[in-house]
Amino acid sequence: MSSENERQGGGPEGGAPEQLALIRETVRKAKVPKAKPRTWRGAALAKELPVARVVVNKGVLHLDQFFDYAVPEELDADAQPGVRVRVRFGAGARHVRDGRREGGGLIDGFLVERRAESDYSGPLAALAGVVSPERVLSAEMLSLARAVADRYAGSLADVLQLAVPPRNARAEAKPSPEPPPRPAPPEPGTWARYPQGPAFLQALGTGGAPRAVWTALPGPHWCEEIARAVAATLASGRGALVVVPDGRSAGRVDAALTALLGEGRHALLTADSGPERRYRQWLAVRRGAVRAVVGTRAAMFAPVENLGLVVVWEDGDSSHSDDNAPFPHVREVLELRAAHDKCGFLLGSTSCTVEAAQLVESGWAAPLVADRTVVRAAAPLVRTVGDGELARDEAARAARLPSLAWQAVREGLKTGPVLVQVPRRGYAPRLACARCRAPARCGRCAGPLEAPDERELSCAWCGTPEADWHCAECGANRLRAQIVGARRTAEELGRAFPAVPVRTSGRDHVLDSVPGQPALVVCTPGAEPVAEGGYAAALLLDGWAMLSRPDIRAGEEALRRWISASSLVRGQDAGGTVVVVAEPTLRPVQALVRWDPVGHALRELAERAELNFPPVSRMAEAIGRPEAVEAFLKAAQLPPEAQVLGPVPLPVPGPGRPRRPGDPPVGEHWERALVRVPPGSGAALAAALKAAQASRLARGGGDPVRIRIDPPDIG
Known part of the structure; x- marks a missing residue:
């Protein structure tokens, strides 16, 4: 039988085996087409990190996750972590499952990460657009928002809607000023009335992170004392955040800071400022041009750079509890920020809440009080x-x-x-x-x-x-x-x-x-x-x-x-x-x-503590129609030590009476059940309620059930 070489006209010594192998490899490569750039519907994708991980502005719990989208090449430069984006989202639109349809409508979101690959095996939908190249969401703020969502059994999207104010294009177009130089450390002033007051200021001025519950003396000096604490923190090269219950209190601290430090060293974030001015001030903080913030409740999420001190004044005021899901409280959010950023914490009031007393009793914070003769x-x-x-x-x-x-x-x-x-x-x-x-x-x-x-x-x-x-x-x-x-x-x-x-x-x-x-x-x-x-x-x-x-x-x-x-x-x-x-x-x-x-x-x-009531225990409420509340509690995998109190009927506001957030709709009778767990089980309770609510919504839900962790009024 003739060999392959003989059939091609060569004898037994017609060619070397090495040459024959080289020829075959060359022919094989010639048959393989050249690699084409990755595309989506004919459009080229970004060459590096072509996958964008996005959190969409959908606050429903069963969608509380990140979604992957492809990054078109023309959006590569602007589609950076932290920017606002527009994506297609709807039924079946998490990813494009065939090459012929997108599905879903346009919705806003935040791009949180660029990746080389996606963990989804099918084709990805592409980003519809970048709303603005301004990076409004930092990695630190994303981590804080996730911690707040988990603590209050809420969704990340709901927290981000509270944390990041609506965009104003004119404010974004204006450049922020250059950051001012560090101020000199302030004198103690009226802090000298408190035995530990000067030491508290000195710790802030030298880069420390003291935590204190401050029972302020009566009189007008509290705003000046807060201003001096902020000034001491700025002198250490760090930022400070002050949250007060209303615009009048914010105005007083604003005036005290201006008198102590001068103009341009802090931002005032209140609803009275108007959307453009407030967003411009917020951007100055996000860009690092301003490192001190004074504001009302929404300012608790202000993106202060290199945070060194958080202050909450009058934590017992109901204005500090947000009426929007997931209903966070300023005191708890600032406690989380103090722990995450390892910064100082000051809770001040002329009075004292039970929660403040618990912070001192647990050793988490130290008391900052005046002597009885001074009081x-x-x-x-x-x-x-x-x-x-x-x-x-x-x-x-x-x-x-x-x-x-x-x-x-x-x-x-x-x-x-x-x-x-x-x-x-x-x-x-x-x-x-x-x-x-x-x-x-x-x-x-x-x-x-x-x-x-x-x-x-x-x-x-x-x-x-x-x-x-x-x-x-x-x-x-x-x-x-x-x-x-x-x-x-x-x-x-x-x-x-x-x-x-x-x-x-x-x-x-x-x-x-x-x-x-x-x-x-x-x-x-x-x-x-x-x-x-x-x-x-x-x-x-x-x-x-x-x-x-x-x-x-x-x-x-x-x-x-x-x-x-x-x-x-x-x-x-x-x-x-x-x-x-x-x-x-x-x-x-x-x-x-x-x-x-x-x-x-x-x-x-x-x-x-004897009655096992908050804040010694952790508590949550479930509110809705009687049958909905009963079904929800049966489906929830509550911690073994959880105790269900109720449900009991909610009072119905009479005709012509003012309605509060959470009141039953007119003509309907709702019930409320309380779920109580001992200390140390609060995270498990929040996770169980969040999982039950997410599962319920994913199946179609039925009648709504409102969940609130640590309700301010347990009756």
């Missing part, structure tokens, strides 16, 4: 009027103000303005039985009764007149004013002191400050204006109404409101006096008289 000199003299004394007082029965309060007003008006705090805004009084103090209710709808014109008794919800009312508890037929609104109180005081101007401050019109001349300033809690030189006296009316709220925090919140208002009054050495109308033997009243908010918080913490 007594700075605080006003507090006097009490009990309910029994109020009932026997002829002046009180005539105008709802006891004789002691009249005397305090008259004396205070000789030297300055007098503050009057009323627990309720408006005019019409709420009524109660004069004998047993049970609230007067409508016989038709159980709504509260009121007498707006002092003649006709009617229901505040349905308007039905009540001509022959009798108390359902004791049978009496006499009524008394339960809570009189701020406007009516102002009217009564105006008649009693006709020569004195009367000013009101409340939700509809909040005064920032008032002159130091004699005047009556009637306000609701939280709307107290600052008086030039401090108030000469203050009246805290209807204290029992604040203490009788059906809430575990009623005493703590009443004391916080009282101390906040009383802190605006001159010190005892300057003749400042506060009269509180409440039962003197009650614990919050005694804490106010002694000016001891820390002691009150510690006793509250001990009682909650």
